[in-house]
Each structure stands twice: as structure tokens, then as C-alpha cells.
């Protein structure tokens with residue numbers, strides 16, 4: 001059969017491509033020959049089709065750069081030089097698989113059907129129509145792909161039959177932590193019998209996560225932490241390092257020990273009796289070698305869940321890094337010449353000719369067709385992008401004409417703006433809005449009918465564009481946590497009084513009994529059931545996959561959770577102490593918090609991060625960095641339950657929606673007694689709804705978490721002085737008091753104090769701004785509103801350290817007295 005391939009040195013074939021198609025007909029040589037001829041023809045067709053796609057993608061890169069340089073797009077970053085490797089890689093990307101990549105992957109996106117040429121250009125033009133740029137509705141730079149995972153009714157799509165891509169990000173190596181979770185989910189789907197029923201999410205954990213990363217980005221800690229965790233966990237993660245020798249201008253020798261990521265990783269290589277991962281080296285221009293190597297490595301990852309790293313070397317950047325600058329500034333003449341010779345498309349062309357798979361004329365024809373296809377895609381995308389803007393221009397000009405016809409306004413000014421807009425061949429929405437505003441602003445209010453029309457037009461347009469540019473920070477409708485109905489906690493008359501941690505323990509036990517998609521993991525979460533015993537005994541009961549220990553690696557614990565959540569699981573990913581949130585903050589901020597926004601509500605990541613914080617002991621176990629969290633995590637719900645019953649109710653709420661959240665339990669609340677609700681697994685605590693804990697008439701005190709207990713103590717002292725405080729627990733900082741209930745309290749008391757244990761000007765200032773500005777609270781003040789926070793330094797160790805660092809009972813009493821006496 002091999003002989004029948006004729007002209008080709010057989011070792012150069014990606015043989016599986018021929019043989020995949022062939023069904024063996026034993027003892028029938030003629031039939032076998034025919035069959036193999038046929039398969040050779042199929043093979044040749046596939047190879048030429050690959051070359052064609054490589055040419056199209058290259059044309060897209062060349063055209064894309066031109067579009068930026070001529071001003072039609074703002075910035076461009078392209079995948080030229082990586083075409084062949086990505087076409088080879090896409091051959092083994094199956095339905096159910098996930099990509100977690102970066103901005104060089106356009107050819108892979110084309111080859112796998114994740115993107116079309118036209119969609120690529122729509123994103124380049126920043127077209128805000130989600131039907132044109134389905135990845136980001138113009139919100140992301142070009143080459144940032146994504147696919148949807150949940151529909152608007154809150155149903156998971158059939159991910160197992162789709163080719164999936166997590167939504168790309170620009171920060172280098174940011175795709176790595178979640179890649180771990182995307183792969184880890186396969187392990188769970190294969191190993192946890194209760195998950196077999198979710199056929200729309202996985203087929204026996206056969207799905208592989210394809211991560212791509214540039215050579216220079218492997219210098220990031222994200223890469224190393226992910227690779228180590230993958231080696232430990234043994235998950236089907238395949239990592240492709242596109243090694244083009246540079247990170248913008250900085251060459252490998254300044255990036256990587258020994259100048260080679262595969263050499264540096266040698267100690268991670270799996271051997272017969274160890275964990276670790278497989279490492280392959282392959283050249284980025286060697287089509288046949290790439291196909292064979294990828295086929296073998298990816299099959300291994302899929303079948304055995306052993307991770308794989310492909311170090312794809314000798315890759316080039318024909319146009320340099322991006323449209324910002326040229327590579328002639330930092331590459332030597334020799335390097336530039338080498339890049340020309342080793343250009344992967346050129347190499348593939350040579351290989352096709354050498355092996356007589358096509359003649360020069362045939363290849364020229366393919367190249368010419370590729371140009372046309374890229375041009376057509378570009379043109380269609382531009383026409384679709386510009387059409388609605390042109391319509392707006394037309395409407396605007398009509399409004400202007402009406403002003404001219406009326407003859408009352410500043411006719412010269414209006415005519416001038418009309419001319420400018422009409423002459424603009426590439427108008428932006430901004431240009432129309434600015435001109436309309438200019439005209440409105442130039443005339444007194446209610447000046448004339450035509451100007452009123454212009455005002456109306458302006459207001460409507462602004463509203464319409466807000467939908468394009470300012471929506472989907474959070475999920476809406478069935479996916480939103482704010483839509484979850486409130487179910488109050490119910491208590492028996494003789495309700496048990498339990499320690500906070502025991503309440504949580506009972507809660508998690510019930511949760512894990514009825515909800516097979518929930519998984520909890522983190523440092524010390526498995527065997528000992530977390531440092532405060534919320535999961536004590538539960539791993540033994542529910543299984544070591546359901547509740548598991550991880551390494552000390554907050555960044556990739558977050559990534560593990562993110563990837564799992566993208567695949568339909570409901571991870572509770574634990575950060576052991578709130579102070580260590582900083583280690584896991586980057587993926588939460590760049591990836592999770594921006595996900596709804598950057599995909600315009602099409603990709604969901606309902607991760608729940610569980611942590612514990614506020615006051616306990618010392619500099620790294622007492623932090624309450626709420627300002628840091630709420631300011632970096634807009635897009636994530638931030639729950640600050642005062643006790644463990646409230647925490648359980650919040651978990652229930654969150655698990656009914658598809659939004660990400662952080663639940664910060666009170667470190668000093670685990671041993672406080674609480675009543676056990678009867679409907680532990682049903683009751684919900686609504687988000688964004690403060691609770692009045694004590695009614696009062698002289699002052700409103702607003703706080704959350706463990707400071708509420710400090711305030712309650714202070715209130716007893718104040719009560720003795722006849723001062724009546726209304727105490728409000730905000731319950732969640734994001735969202736914050738969605739119905740503006742706090743201002744209602746202020747209307748009654750006319751004094752307000754915001755208390756927390758964050759640094760001054762942080763969490764308290766956030767609450768202050770909401771109530772004063774958004775709720776108009778300033779109108780109801782008799783005295784200056786105040787904030788009481790911790791000291792600006794980190795909290796010192798010991799009881800006195802706590803006393804002098806965090807707001808204490810006496811501090812609260814003093815501030816309230818000052819306010820009452822003012």
C-alpha cells in the first residue's frame with residue numbers, strides 16, 4: 001500500500017492521513033491498490049487544501065496590516081509565520097476540545113471553523129455587531145477568539161459536539177491557568193461516575209485542551225505553575241509553544257534558561273514510573289513532521305490524559321510583532337534573511353513541488369485564489385461594518401438639513417459640520433455624536449423644532465451605542481444571580497445551635513449529596529476538610545475527586561476553577577486566606593471579571609471562589625483588602641456574609657445562576673454559635689439586598705462581615721447613653737444595595753457612618769460614594785457623613801496588634817458620639 005504513493009519518499013508522509021481513510025480489503029491486491037490510490041488522491045487533496053488555507057491566512061495577515069496602516073483599523077496583530085503548524089494542529093482538534101490560546105492563532109481558528117475570514121476582519125474593524133464579530137462584538141482587539149457556552153435561557157450548549165475556544169486575552173500567559181482547568185475537567189468527566197450523565201458536556205473525558213503560547217511568554221510564572229500542576233494532576237493538556245525567537249524585540253537568550261524551553265523543562269519529562277509530561281520538538285515549517293508529531297502527542301493526551309508540550313521551533317514573523325513598529329529595528333540582517341528562507345508557507349510550497357504533489361502553475365492558482373478569498377472577506381466585513389454608520393450619517397444629515405430649512409439656527413456652523421461629516425469616507429460613530437452635540441450645545445434649549453429633533457436623535461443614538469459598548473458587565477436574564485428568587489431561611493422552634501463551621505459542614509454535605517456538578521478544591525480542602533473544617537469528613541464521604549487537595553498555587557487554583565466552570569462544572573475554588581487572594585487575582589480580574597463584557601454575554605464562567613478573611617492575626621492573616629477586590633473585579637459578585645448561615649444562603653443563590661462570585665467568610669465566625677435552618681439546601685440570600693440588623697433612629701451605621709459584631713458591641717454602650725443606632729449589613733459589596741434601601745434609613749436618621757476594616761478610603765469610600773452620590777444621600781444629612789476604617793498599615797500581630805490596627809468597639813463609640821454631638 002505504501003508503494004502506491006508513487007513519487008514520495010514515504011517517511012515524509014503524515015501517514016495517518018492516507019491510512020485513516022482506507023478500509024482494509026484482505027487478499028485482494030487490486031482492490032487494495034485502488035483503495036490506496038484513492039486514499040493518495042484524498043491525501044493530495046487534503047494537503048493542497050491545507051496549503052490553500054495557509055495562503056489565505058497569510059493574505060489575511062498582509063491585508064490586515066495594510067488596513068491598519070491606512071487607518072481603517074487601529075491596531076493589528078497577526079499569525080503570519082505560524083500557518084503550517086496551526087493547520088497541522090487543527091487536524092487533531094475534535095468536537096468537545098477546547099482551545100486556550102493567544103493572539104497568534106488565526107490560522108488555527110480558520111482551520112478549526114472557529115472563525116471565518118470575514119469575522120476576522122469584522123473584529124479588526126471593531127464592528128460592534130455580535131453577528132459580525134461573534135467573538136467580542138468589537139470589544140476586543142483582532143485575533144481574540146471565543147465561542148459561546150450557555151444560551152440566554154441559561155442552558156449549557158452541547159459543548160461535547162462543538163469545537164470550543166475560551167475567550168482570548170492580551171496579557172501574556174494569561175491563557176495558561178484556565179487551560180489547566182479546561183483539561184482537568186476531562187479528568188473529572190472520565191473518573192467521576194455521576195458525571196457520565198452529562199453527555200452534552202463531555203464524552204467520557206475524551207476532550208483535550210489545546211493551549212498555545214509564545215516562546216517569550218513561557219518566562220511568566222503562569223506558565224511554570226500551570227505546567228507543574230499539569231504534570232502533577234495528569235490532565236489532557238497539550239501546550240504548543242510557538243517559538244519565533246522573540247518577545248517583541250527581546251530574544252530568547254534573555255527569556256529562557258539555556259535559550260530553549262524544551263531543554264529547560266527536561267526535568268518535567270515523564271518517564272515510565274513518574275508523572276510529568278511528554279515533550280516533543282518539531283520545526284514550525286515541517287508540514288509532515290508537524291502532522292506526525294501532533295498526531296502522536298495529542299492521541300496520547302486524549303487516551304491517557306498525560307499532558308504534552310510541543311516545542312515548535314524555527315517559526316518566523318514575516319511582518320514582525322504587530323502593526324506597532326517594525327522588526328528591522330531589532331533583528332539582524334542574517335536573521336531576517338533566515339526568516340525569509342524558513343517561512344513556513346514557502347517551505348511547504350517547496351515540499352509540494354519536490355514531492356510532485358502539485359506543479360508550479362497549480363500552486364500559483366491556489367495563491368491567486370487565496371488573495372481573492374481574503375479580499376472578499378475583507379470587503380464583506382467592511383461593508384457590513386460601515387453600513388449602519390453610513391445610515392446614521394444619512395439621518396444626521398437629514399436632521400441638519402431640517403435646521404437649515406428652518407433657517408433659525410447657526411446655519412453657517414451647521415453647514416460646516418454637515419460638509420465635514422459628508423466628506424468623511426470612514427466616519428466613526430463618535431464623529432456623528434460629537435457633531436450632533438456641537439450643534440445642540442451651540443443653541444439655547446428648546447430653541448426650535450428642528451433642534452429638538454436633533455436633541456432627540458442624539459439621545460437615541462447615545463442610548464443605542466450604550467447597548468453596543470456598555471452592556472454585559474454581568475449576565476442577564478436566566479443566567480443572572482439577581483434573578484434568583486429569595487427563599488427565606490426557616491427555623492424550627494428548637495433549632496439546633498451549632499458552631500459556624502458545623503453549619504457549613506452540614507450545608508456542604510447536603511450540597512455534595514444532591515448536586516453532582518459541584519467540586520471543591522484548594523490547599524488543605526481534601527483530607528482535612530479545609531483549615532476551618534467546613535469540609536471535614538466530606539472527602540471520605542463524597543470522594544477524593546469531589547473534594548480535593550491542591551498544591552500551594554493560588555493562581556492555578558483559580559485557573560483550575562475557571563476552566564472547569566467554562567465546561568459546565570460548578571467549582572468552588574478555595575483561596576485559603578483572603579490575604580492570598582493577590583496571588584490569584586490576575587486571572588480573576590483579567591479573565592473572569594471581564595468575560596461577560598468581552599464576549600458580549602456569550603461566554604460564561606460561573607466559578608465560585610471561597611475564601612475567608614477580615615480579622616484574625618497579624619499582617620498576612622488579617623487582611624481585608626476589599627477595595628483592591630471590588631475595584632479589580634467589577635463583573636464578579638463579591639459576597640461578604642456576616643456568618644455561615646448567610647454564606648450558605650449565598651452559595652445556594654449563586655449555584656442557581658451562571659455568574660462568577662467570591663464568598664468571603666468571616667475568619668472569626670467559624671466558632672460562633674448559629675441557629676441551623678431547616679431548609680439549608682433551599683434557602684437563598686438575594687444579592688445586593690442589605691439587611692437591617694437593628695432598627696434605630698439617631699444614626700445609620702453601614703458595614704459587613706466581622707465588623708458588624710464590633711459595632712453591635714459598641715451599640716450596647718451607645719444604647720446606655722440613649723443613642724439609638726440603625727445597623728445595616730450590606731451583605732454583598734458587588735452588587736451594592738440595588739434598590740437603594742440605605743438612603744431610606746438615612747432619611748430617618750440623618751446621620752450615617754460607614755465602617756469596615758479595609759484601609760481608609762477603600763471599602764468604606766466605595767459604600768460612601770454609592771449612598772451619597774448614586775442614592776443622593778447628601779440631601780438627608782444633618783451632620784457630615786463619616787467613614788471608619790482600619791489603619792493604613794498592615795495589622796500588627798497579637799491581641800494588641802489587632803486592637804490598635806483595626807477599628808475596635810471604642811473607636812465606633814467615639815465616632816458615633818462625635819457625630820451625635822456635632
Ligand SMILES: Cc1ncc(C[n+]2csc(CCOP(=O)(O)OP(=O)(O)O)c2C)c(N)n1
Pocket residue numbers: 104170171172213214215216217218242244246247248321
Ligand atoms: C503581562 C503582559 N506583559 C507584557 C505584554 C506586552 N506584550 C505583548 S506581546 C509580548 C511579547 C510576547 O512574545 P511571545 O510570547 O514570544 O509571543 P509572540 O508575540 O512572539 O508570538 C509582550 C511583551 C502583555 N501583553 N502582557
Ligand SMILES: [Mg+2]
Pocket residue numbers: 214215216242243244245246247248
Ligand atoms: Mg515569540
